[in-house]
Amino acid sequence: MRPAENIKKLIQNASIKTNPKVNKAVLNSLFDEQDKSRETSSAILQPSVWRIIMKSRITKFAAAVTIIAAIVISVTVWNSSIPTASASAAQVLTEAAKAVGDVRSIHIKARMRTLPADNFGMIGMEFDFVPIEMWKKLDDTGIVLWRVEKPGRILVMDGNSTIMLIKPNTAVKERPCPIGSFDTWYAPLMNVDEIIDNVLKETMERSNNQLCMHNEVLKEGTELVLETESAAQGDFTNDWCKNKFITESDHKKVYRFDAETKLLKGFEVFVHTDKEDVLVFEVTDIEYNPQIDNSLFTLELPADVIWFQEPKPLANNEKYQQMTPKQVAEAFFKACSEENWDEFLKFWPMSAVDKELKGYLGGLEIISIGEPFKSGLYPGWFVPYEIKLKSGEIKKWNLAIRNDNPAKRWVVDGGI
């Protein structure tokens, strides 16, 4: 007598085998469908003619087996010690990197789950996609000019300096910086001749990174596809920073290159969360060697611009240096509460306090300041706070503070 559990197992484990010849024939028919639907881009289902003609069209497919173009290479390269088998994959990639043709200008359009005016690198699983645009050009004198833009921020390297404008009127000026600075981790995609090399280097450098490479045969040609898996970096005893930046997330990057020209055709990043995998970044368009006017690499700043200033030592610098993170948060909010903007500026590394910010923070009431904590890769501390703004709004968040500046004193870096 078989108990019910055994019957259940019998159903569960019942397996079938399939005819390999028919498997192949059906797959070929699916490839044909794929080609057709890509040509027509129509998803309307058409009645099957074969169904009318034949009782079982499987029989017909079986008679028309063809050989399928298959994957050419599929190799996994692990970081630490590159096994011999993977060395050839590395060689393929190195050769591919050398093969990239001459690109003097590039324009990339992408979209990213971020906030329009927040850090260039900031991501959020729950955020909507925000457009990102990037331009790069080698000018007549051989200088690389570049620009990265999202709705609330513009970053431009005009050959003499790098300026970031946070709309409407906050700006940061630095010496000429390389592409990828100011947390624009995706901007190095514009260095098309370095991408493959960099992917390879990144994989070798980190023990938990994994790289998989294969060729994909598409109707419009073959693509070299690189997929990298990276684990979140940093300390997540407190997971405040988890999945707020790419490096602080478990993620997969997928690069697609034209197999012949080795030029980048597509790029996507998926963040692995507990619930699902979220697409957070996607290149939507790449234009190689477009005409770009030099004016795109200059930035007109508003008359009332407020500049970021590197903190300089104060007369009583020691007092501010020796504060604990909690004391910094208390002192900062106390200055807001008392509308003591001179004191405020000792923690706020800007040339002036914006009128809007004064209106927002001035006269606030401190409800509580919590215990500071560290999270992810952030070099400073996060201090939990709860305040009541003059508007009556209660705000509960984490203040980000850091002291890795030449004056070694604490400044507020974000979280307002």
Added chain:
Amino acid sequence: MVEDKLLIWKLRRGSRDALCRIYEKYRDDLLRMAAGLLNETSAAEDIVHDVFVAFVRSAEQFQLTGSLRGYLTTCVANRARNLNRSKSRQRTVSLDEIEPMASNLKRPEQWIIYDEEFRQLNSAMAQLPYEQKEAVILHIQGRMKFREIAKMQETSVKTTLSRYRYGLNKLRSIMNGEVTK
């Protein structure tokens, strides 16, 4: 799950490799379910093929909200039920119009290759009322929740659970060689 999302993303871009991987990953399970539900090999094979064709045709618009396995299982179940209904209607018209059943397994180019155990199980399954068979197969082989099956069967979870239990009991009786009433 990530693999499926990536595969769909690649499929939308026309990747043959992705299509090949999806097909190989789910083909056998879908065929097994269709064969169990329909008890007619050629119809089961056609349904699975139809599901893959429809999936490929709609790939560019396809948005995966749940699991790909769940989606494909539902597609197979829906088509199998529609076919079963149309067969029931045919049966009321003329018994002669019914297509050959699973006993007709000797065609040279059949897709599914049965072993003895599977044949016995399918033969037992064939004796269950369709709703009971559907509840048993979709829950055990399709890994669907009773809530999902109930929604598909347009009935309550309680009814689906009863169908599942009755189905299993009846199957046990048949497999044990007992005479069922």
